[in-house]
Amino acid sequence: MRALVEIISVWAIPLMIVGIAVVAALRRVPVYEEFVEGAKEGFQTAIRIIPFLVAMLVAIGMFRAAGGVDALTTLVQPLLSWMNFPAELLPLSLMRPLSGSASMAIFGELVKTHGPDSLIARMAGTLMGSTETTFYVIAVYFGSVAVTRTRHAVAAGLLADAAGVLASVWVCRWLFAGL
Amino acid sequence: MLNYIWLTLLVLSLALAAWKDITLGNTQAMKAVTEAAIDSSKTAVTLSLGLIGVMSLWLGVMRLAEKGGLVEALGRVLRPVLSWLFPEVPAGHPALGAIVMNTAANMLGLANAATPLGLKAMEELQKLNPRKDTASNAMCTFLAINTSSVQLVPATAVALMAAAGAAQPTAIIGSALIATSISTLVGITAVKTLERLPVFRVSETRAEEKP
Structure with a gap:
């Protein structure tokens, strides 16, 4: 395989x-x-997305640097622990739509601390495979055609990400029940 | 929506950094935010410029696929699915071929090929869009499929777990396939439901302003 x-x-x-x-x-x-x-x-298209990417990455970068993801984590923690969602996966789930490289780094940390064959590592790997860096994709794709009113695209993308996160936890609990 | 999200991110970063610095009595958080703003703008340009090569390569290949009739053929084969997902796009339109090729590249995890093909699809969809500054239903559906991740094998995650010494790094292939199918289904259901909501509807009177 x-x-x-x-x-x-x-x-x-x-x-x-x-x-x-x-x-x-x-x-x-x-x-x-x-x-x-x-x-x-090719050249034109690559150049055209620069301002959109700058706008998006600067806002996300500042938010991360100010500890925004940590603040969000504390905020939604009670709700998610009520849903029996593993607390270890929360920073990764919140970072995932914002930044590909940062979520990969968090994933690497999780694999290191919990062990590559642990349930948490498998949930995290499944999560990485079933979600996307939604904000990056939206900035680049809409930016390339200068569409600024994105209507329901962000909401649908984030709902799909949330579904991917929850599905990863449930599927792994069920598939790797022995771990 | 992006306007609000963008502004919220900016205001929250200032507020959070200010609160941190005031409670701790230093300027560390604000310094970090300043640095992040400058560094991120540089990263954005590096990323975009780094795309020029692959972008040219795949747009060249895409042009060959178009001229050779492959794009149209792909669109024809998948017409039943495509006409349901993108009812506004006429059958045989080059946008459909680009959408199919982008999705195929995403499924195989070929990120380098997927972005240029996706941008080509957006360009074609924009030609059909009556309001150039507003996303069409077809664009939102395409974005939802894209952001729900349709990757068949999470190659990067598997590689990372293998490098960390996992006994069974490929164990997540099955779970990721199930989870990504669920997220794609939810993404498509969400986009098809949300496009009917009054908040997200394109106001028709304004759409008719343009002849």
Whole structure:
């Protein structure tokens, strides 16, 4: 299983690049010229997202530095302990939608302190795999097309994250009941 | 919504840092907030500039896929699902092909490929959007699928656990698959329910202002 997964993820990119180029060539597309034509947009797109990313990352960075995540943790702790939610996972769950690198660091800490085969580590790993850095994705995706009124996208994204967090805890409790 | 969230984050960071510094009688927290503001702005630029290469690569590949008819073919094969998720997008529109390719890249955990393809999808969806500053239903649905994480294998988490000496680092593949399916289902249900709420509805009179 693990070997198969590894092979797929290693082969995917070269196969996609070469496969798509070969199919296009068979359909008589001038592949080199068209590739360059498409690639021209890359620079523009990357530059266009800068202001949106600066706005989002600065606000998140300041909030984190001021200890905002810790404050949130204390605030929601009573509710979650009532729901039988493991307190160890709370900082990770709150950090996850805000920052990919910071949540990865917290995950690394959890694995180190509780052991890589512990229930908490498995819950945390499952959580990392079933949630996203919602605010980053929203800033970059909407920023690239200059959409500023995001309507229900943030709410839906955060609900999906919350579902992923709760599902991770329940699924792991059920699957790894022996731990 | 982003306006409120953004302002809340800023005001809360100032208030929290001020409270901490006043109770402790020093200036440490405020210094940390200052540093974070400067550093984060630099990180944002580094991140964006770092995207230029992969962005160009995948937009080039995407163009080949489009010209070669692959994007359209993908959209046609998955039409039943896509027309339910994105009823406003006409069948065979390039946006659908880009959405499918982005989702496929996300499923395989190819983050480098997923972002450029996702941005391409947003660009195509924006062409169909009657109000350019406001997110369309299709955009929100696409974002919900994206942020709910559709990754089949949490490769980074597995690698980290393996590096920490786990006996069974792949144990989380099954649990993550179940959890991510649940989060995606909730994300889609949420987005489809929320788009009907009056708060989030695009006011029709204003939409008709543009000819």
